[in-house]
Amino acid sequence: MKINTNNVSLKMSAGKPSQFLRNPVPQIAFSGRSNVGKSSLINTLLGRKSLARVSSAPGKTITINFYDVDSKLFLVDLPGYGYAKRTAQDQLVWSNLVDGYFTNNPNIDLLKLVVQLVDSRVGYTKDDIDMISFMNEMDVPYVIVATKTDKLNKTERKKAVEALITNPILREGTTIILFSSETREGKEDLWKEILRYAE
16 A cells, blocks of 8 residues: 555544444554544654654543544544543543543544554553553553653663563563664654554
8 A cells, every 4th residue: 555645634523433434444542541642643653843743741531533634545643641630520521431432433444553663761550551451351452652752761771661661461472563763763663563464
């Protein structure tokens, strides 16, 4: 599949399952905790500065954003989880919306891959483990992307990678990609995985 990443637009910001798009094209979803660098990663992938907006208040936005890439695939930005200051009502809205994407989505068969983001400096949080467990149970394909790798020195990087790879929560053979929106490390490797699953 060849795609033109210059031909990109925000197709829909869905605040409830009834708004999920039904276009018959592959979907690649992006999941991770608030402030993990998801918007920056999507902007880096698409060569944009502000297509995916970096929120001034992590966890503030509770919508699922569908980015149309050359009318050939959707990059689906799931709202960030685990933000401590989010109210109980907001947490419920988040849960219903994200759960609805996986369990009440007329086009769930078009979900080809979840890109699960983990902060390389922090490692797997409880929320990350819960999300990965959920995807294991749902038999959803995923790759792990360790963000903000430019913040680590060589020793920290080696330690972080070891901890990510050896966690027993992962399916055997799970791909792990090191990524930095600052240096663009991992951009090509992630695109290869996205296109491989999308095809």
